[in-house]
Amino acid sequence: MKKPILCLDFDGVLHSYTSGWKGAEIIPDPPVSGAIAFLYDAIMAFDVQIFSSRSHQAGGIYAMMDWIAQHDREWTKAQIAANQPTPRTSLLLNITFPTEKPAAFLTIDDRAITFTGKWPTIETLRAFKPWNRP
Secondary structure (H helix, E strand, C coil): CCCCEEEECCECCCECCCCCCCCCCCCCCCECCCHHHHHHHHHHHCEEEECCCCCCCCCHHHHHHHHHHHHHHHHHHHHHHCCCCCCCCCCCCCEECCCCCCCCCEEECCCCCCCCCCCCCHHHHHCCCCCCCC
């Protein structure tokens, strides 16, 4: 049975993005708290696809893959040190990185609003702030 697509943004959703944009290949910050554990849960129920503004830039997908691999290793070591169970699969074997926005069942993005059928005011749009910005 085919899993529904869960599209995840990268910066501000998985990558904490506290340093701001440094280039498609430069990802300096740690994960958002709980991001790696969430990815393991998500790959069990969804076809997880990470689509970012980095996705179409040279080196962007490889940088995201390297970042996930690094933080997956760190998370796994911490799980082992805490005597917690670790998954028997690899995140990178279960996540894809499309270069175009996928036809997702659901998208998680820090810079989006849910369209409810009623158009927001321009003032509401201009006042928008992502969750991690004061």
